[in-house]
Amino acid sequence: MRVSLRWLQDYIDLPTEDPAEIGRAFDMLGHAVEETETFRADWTSVVIGKVLTVDGIPNADKVRVTTVDVGEAEPYQIICGAWNFDAGAIVPVALPGAVLPGDFKIGSRTIRGVESHGMICSARELGLGEEADGIMVLADDAPIGEPFETLLELPDVVFDLEVTNNRPDVMGMVGVARELAAWFDVDYRPPVIELATVPGEPDLAITITAPDGCNRFTAREVRGVTIGPSPLWMQDRLRKAGVRSISNIVDVTNYVMMETGHPLHSFDADRIEGGVLDVRWSTPGETLETLDGSTIELTPEDLVIVDEAGPTSLAAVMGGARSEVSDATTRVLMEAASWNPPTVMYTSRRHDMRSEASARFERGVDPNLAVMADDRACQLLVAIAGGEVLESQIDIVANAFSPISIDLAVRDVERFLGEGFDAQRCAGLLRRLDLEVSATDETLTVIVPTYRRDLTRPVDLIEEIARLADFDTFDSTVPTGPVGGLTPDQVRTRRLQTALRGMGLSQAINLPFVSPEELAAFGGGIGEVVSVRNPLRDDQSKLRQSLLPGLLRNVRDNLNRGARSVGLYEMARVFYARPWADDGRVPDQPNRLAVAIAGPFGPAVLGRAAAAADAEVALGIVSAIADRMGVEIGRTAAQPPGFHPTRTAELDLNGQAVGYAGEVHPDVVADYEIDGRVAVVEMELAPLVAPVAAPLMAPVSNYPHVEFDLSFDVPPALAGGDLVDATVKASILLERADVFDDFVHPESGQRSIAVRYRLRAPDRTLEREDIDGQRDAMVAAAAALGGTLRGES
Amino acid sequence: MTEENNQDPEVDLDAKLEEMMLNLRLPDPADLQDEIDGITSSEALAEFEKKHLGKGSSIAGEMRNLGRLPQDQRREAGRRINEVRQAVQGRVNERQEALTVQERAASMAAEGIDVTVDHRQIPIGSLHLIQQVIDEVSDIFTGLGYHVADGPEAELAWYNFDALNTPPDHPGRLESDTMYLDYGKPEDEMLLRAHTSPVQARYMEQNPPPVYIVSPGRAYRNDTIDASHLPVFFQIEGLAVDENIKFSDLKGTLEEFARQFFAPDTVVRLRPHYFPFTEPSAEVDVSCFNCDRGESSCRVCGGSGWLEMLGCGMVDPAVFEAVGYDPDAVTGFAFGMGVERLAMVRHGIDSIRHFIDNDLRFLEQFQG
Numbered sequence A: 001m002r003v004s005l006r007w008l009q010d011y012i013d014l015p016t017e018d019p020a021e022i023g024r025a026f027d028m029l030g031h032a033v034e035e036t037e038t039f040r041a042d043w044t045s046v047v048i049g050k051v052l053t054v055d056g057i058p059n060a061d062k063v064r065v066t067t068v069d070v071g072e073a074e075p076y077q078i079i080c081g082a083w084n085f086d087a088g089a090i091v092p093v094a095l096p097g098a099v100l101p102g103d104f105k106i107g108s109r110t111i112r113g114v115e116s117h118g119m120i121c122s123a124r125e126l127g128l129g130e131e132a133d134g135i136m137v138l139a140d141d142a143p144i145g146e147p148f149e150t151l152l153e154l155p156d157v158v159f160d161l162e163v164t165n166n167r168p169d170v171m172g173m174v175g176v177a178r179e180l181a182a183w184f185d186v187d188y189r190p191p192v193i194e195l196a197t198v199p200g201e202p203d204l205a206i207t208i209t210a211p212d213g214c215n216r217f218t219a220r221e222v223r224g225v226t227i228g229p230s231p232l233w234m235q236d237r238l239r240k241a242g243v244r245s246i247s248n249i250v251d252v253t254n255y256v257m258m259e260t261g262h263p264l265h266s267f268d269a270d271r272i273e274g275g276v277l278d279v280r281w282s283t284p285g286e287t288l289e290t291l292d293g294s295t296i297e298l299t300p301e302d303l304v305i306v307d308e309a310g311p312t313s314l315a316a317v318m319g320g321a322r323s324e325v326s327d328a329t330t331r332v333l334m335e336a337a338s339w340n341p342p343t344v345m346y347t348s349r350r351h352d353m354r355s356e357a358s359a360r361f362e363r364g365v366d367p368n369l370a371v372m373a374d375d376r377a378c379q380l381l382v383a384i385a386g387g388e389v390l391e392s393q394i395d396i397v398a399n400a401f402s403p404i405s406i407d408l409a410v411r412d413v414e415r416f417l418g419e420g421f422d423a424q425r426c427a428g429l430l431r432r433l434d435l436e437v438s439a440t441d442e443t444l445t446v447i448v449p450t451y452r453r454d455l456t457r458p459v460d461l462i463e464e465i466a467r468l469a470d471f472d473t474f475d476s477t478v479p480t481g482p483v484g485g486l487t488p489d490q491v492r493t494r495r496l497q498t499a500l501r502g503m504g505l506s507q508a509i510n511l512p513f514v515s516p517e518e519l520a521a522f523g524g525g526i527g528e529v530v531s532v533r534n535p536l537r538d539d540q541s542k543l544r545q546s547l548l549p550g551l552l553r554n555v556r557d558n559l560n561r562g563a564r565s566v567g568l569y570e571m572a573r574v575f576y577a578r579p580w581a582d583d584g585r586v587p588d589q590p591n592r593l594a595v596a597i598a599g600p601f602g603p604a605v606l607g608r609a610a611a612a613a614d615a616e617v618a619l620g621i622v623s624a625i626a627d628r629m630g631v632e633i634g635r636t637a638a639q640p641p642g643f644h645p646t647r648t649a650e651l652d653l654n655g656q657a658v659g660y661a662g663e664v665h666p667d668v669v670a671d672y673e674i675d676g677r678v679a680v681v682e683m684e685l686a687p688l689v690a691p692v693a694a695p696l697m698a699p700v701s702n703y704p705h706v707e708f709d710l711s712f713d714v715p716p717a718l719a720g721g722d723l724v725d726a727t728v729k730a731s732i733l734l735e736r737a738d739v740f741d742d743f744v745h746p747e748s749g750q751r752s753i754a755v756r757y758r759l760r761a762p763d764r765t766l767e768r769e770d771i772d773g774q775r776d777a778m779v780a781a782a783a784a785l786g787g788t789l790r791g792e793s
Numbered sequence B: 001m002t003e004e005n006n007q008d009p010e011v012d013l014d015a016k017l018e019e020m021m022l023n024l025r026l027p028d029p030a031d032l033q034d035e036i037d038g039i040t041s042s043e044a045l046a047e048f049e050k051k052h053l054g055k056g057s058s059i060a061g062e063m064r065n066l067g068r069l070p071q072d073q074r075r076e077a078g079r080r081i082n083e084v085r086q087a088v089q090g091r092v093n094e095r096q097e098a099l100t101v102q103e104r105a106a107s108m109a110a111e112g113i114d115v116t117v118d119h120r121q122i123p124i125g126s127l128h129l130i131q132q133v134i135d136e137v138s139d140i141f142t143g144l145g146y147h148v149a150d151g152p153e154a155e156l157a158w159y160n161f162d163a164l165n166t167p168p169d170h171p172g173r174l175e176s177d178t179m180y181l182d183y184g185k186p187e188d189e190m191l192l193r194a195h196t197s198p199v200q201a202r203y204m205e206q207n208p209p210p211v212y213i214v215s216p217g218r219a220y221r222n223d224t225i226d227a228s229h230l231p232v233f234f235q236i237e238g239l240a241v242d243e244n245i246k247f248s249d250l251k252g253t254l255e256e257f258a259r260q261f262f263a264p265d266t267v268v269r270l271r272p273h274y275f276p277f278t279e280p281s282a283e284v285d286v287s288c289f290n291c292d293r294g295e296s297s298c299r300v301c302g303g304s305g306w307l308e309m310l311g312c313g314m315v316d317p318a319v320f321e322a323v324g325y326d327p328d329a330v331t332g333f334a335f336g337m338g339v340e341r342l343a344m345v346r347h348g349i350d351s352i353r354h355f356i357d358n359d360l361r362f363l364e365q366f367q368g
């Protein structure tokens, strides 16, 4: 809502003209000032003149020579290229020495031997509009010789207000004045309506057959109207309000809308087929031709105004071409109707036709303003376009709105706002808003007029009291909760992130939308997928079931941007439809942790990058995570979709499958156009960060240790990890076991694993027989699984 | 090495005489000193030590012969052999110490590095800036006695709208604003939550007052990606419900937050606004931390001196009714802030897209 200060002053005498102070008032009333724009006369030495003579110039058929009285002793001779005026016209004249917008300097010159002193100006040359098909012709009573800017309200300040959705009343100048009157505690004055009418009844029959869409339809007929441009003062105000000037008839409807907040529409009464109008829901297949010549398809949810020939207007949103006023219009039906807000909201969005009118109807225009707005429009119309208003007004009320009464307990005001709000103060503040208040010490009874449809409950009045008390005057106090802090899961989630960061991994955040192809790559099943009904893009309509597609995109993008290695992790939800999806519960949406690494991983030495990440890195990360989080994560070879079939492990934690670690399947890697291997981990987050029992200290022995190596031949069917685990479990004195070699003999194809064991006793120095006994037990345990000792040292 | 090594026993004439009487062939330690002094490396010194003290040395030989001596001479001979051995060992040790000092110095001189060049890169990852802000804000509020609560992102429309007093025809419910799911029965309409506020309703349903929570998380809007919009973004919701929560508590809490997050002298301004689930509602501006009351050249505030930061208000009684609280017994406040906005303002980030590009060159800038 653009509010011109000079226009506003028609309705209120403000105690200040300081734009900053008025701007603050708007801000603190809740109508945030998005922009403050200053309007000034952007020219010098332009005066009002009267054209005395107009003559042709020999051999110059595009221009004419005029003499213009500018209030000086002698008229000025000025050559003019415009043809939209004759002798007697009152015009703006830029005198020699004038400077027009754009630093355009006006002087004297001679064309084909004819002198020209100054220029007769068009609206565009003065920066007042786009029109350039002629000079400005001013009102006949404009004072000759006076500066042109005296005809305009300049200088002026325009506040562009952000009016919240609940305040239709602030979408008109009168309502804005009422708000400022409350803030500054002064009076405001609505426009005075003096409507002269002639006897007569409109020759039109109007009905509302859709009362669920239309609250009230009010209209008057005005006869004998002369269409033309609207007067300069009205154009000037509309320009500042951000509304383009069309014609006097249309400008009046917009002007009164800006003034009262109630939109209006003008029909050419002679073009209403059959002289009947009805408000009804559209029927399938109906169309409407709009003013710009395009045709829109209507739906049964659209409310239309129809005559005998069908829809002639999309109610509240757009007039149709068929009954719109034109240059030939003389009989106007000036309509002020109010519509059901949701209908307007849906229709204006459906047809992408949002306008100043729809913005007001969506908020909810007060039907009780209709008669006033209609009368005001007719008053202005006859004043600027002539004609006469018929005495009888059409006024069909489909839904009546009445003021409501709200009881407000003073105690509740203090519960919300604190001390210092007694009945007297509250009543005083509410009365400043023009509300009718009767008060006892405990209760206020407040009558709310229908233009404040946002006030329906006591708490709504508490907000009004707080607003007018000025939010800036409230104290600052800080309450604290009884106990706070992070839960153990939250603490452990942070600890996990610290660990991942220490491994050189950076956190990524991706959108959760994926294409069906991306979903399928990691086994997203059709039956379990959750889809978005109204996705941003059709190829991003599924909710992810794996974090890997997003991370793979990030890996690819970073490599393409020149990164030599990429290590990322993400923690986020994945989404699974539940098989019993109609039980009213939301989809399963567990949090996951995923890691993706490509390129060298780990510290690099000058000139020599670390080895490229592969499945072993992924498994090492899992082990490191397990150590850091104090959990045991088991691994079994697995072939989940999307993963490398021979380099991937399924992970389990406390006997529960929690995810996978390994490499991405080469096919998928190729689909993402990545060169080389991508090491990945994806696992459920909840079991990982679930609290674990505080560990009890294991004794730290001060006795010396012994180390020895054993290497075993491993049969093909035996998992190496199982063999190592068996040897570890076989020794009660084992402190540590590290696999340091795992190889396949080239000739025999026999696989061997070499392990370095470290033994230490808690209570003594190990003797030879201790060591031998432990070693024998380990070898025996390996043998029990089929692993034979190959060598030792 | 033992202490004895430091005692180089004087080899006197008597001893020499005795040695001859015992018929022992032992070197004179003093005679060896010149040779020891001439040794210039630890390796050569080790050779010398082997020759004079090792298995093949005369000292070792005499020691082995000790058993063949008559009983009455053994003790004296043993004493004498030891004396010489220790004297020689002492001189060797002394030389070794000097050589060690020399050799270490030479070695250090040779192994110098240029400390101004990185020859190794030890990679360290980074926490996403969004996560850093979430953690920081959470810490500020846990310090005020709040818990951190979580809730589903795929959510029932009831929690997202109805429980929060949003009218059936609110424009926020339109498909042009909110993303809906193809899921469940029509009467249990589901969506991707448009704000983190549903967590409020769920938490209050599950927990009696008092409630002091913040809930960070993703929110979804049907917005096309551009420099200032993402369809998925992060919010932090705050809620305090207690017996005596007043408007001043809301103001003071947000001021305390802003002072910890932006700068200690930050001022907060509340302006009336409209949200369906709070009343009175307010938009919150914080004073610019980058300039003094709005300098026209300030690139953070653009000269206004204020930064629009979040929305808040007193919890609407209708919300309490929806979750089963008695609106006559408790009052509360709620606020919601955009995490991206907090980060962009504080770190001068020019486009919200950076947050989802996951470009390492961006991510690694913020090591927090």
Ligand SMILES: [Zn+2]
Binding pocket: B288, B289, B290, B291, B292, B294, B295, B298, B299, B300, B301, B302, B303, B305
């Ligand atoms: Zn600033």
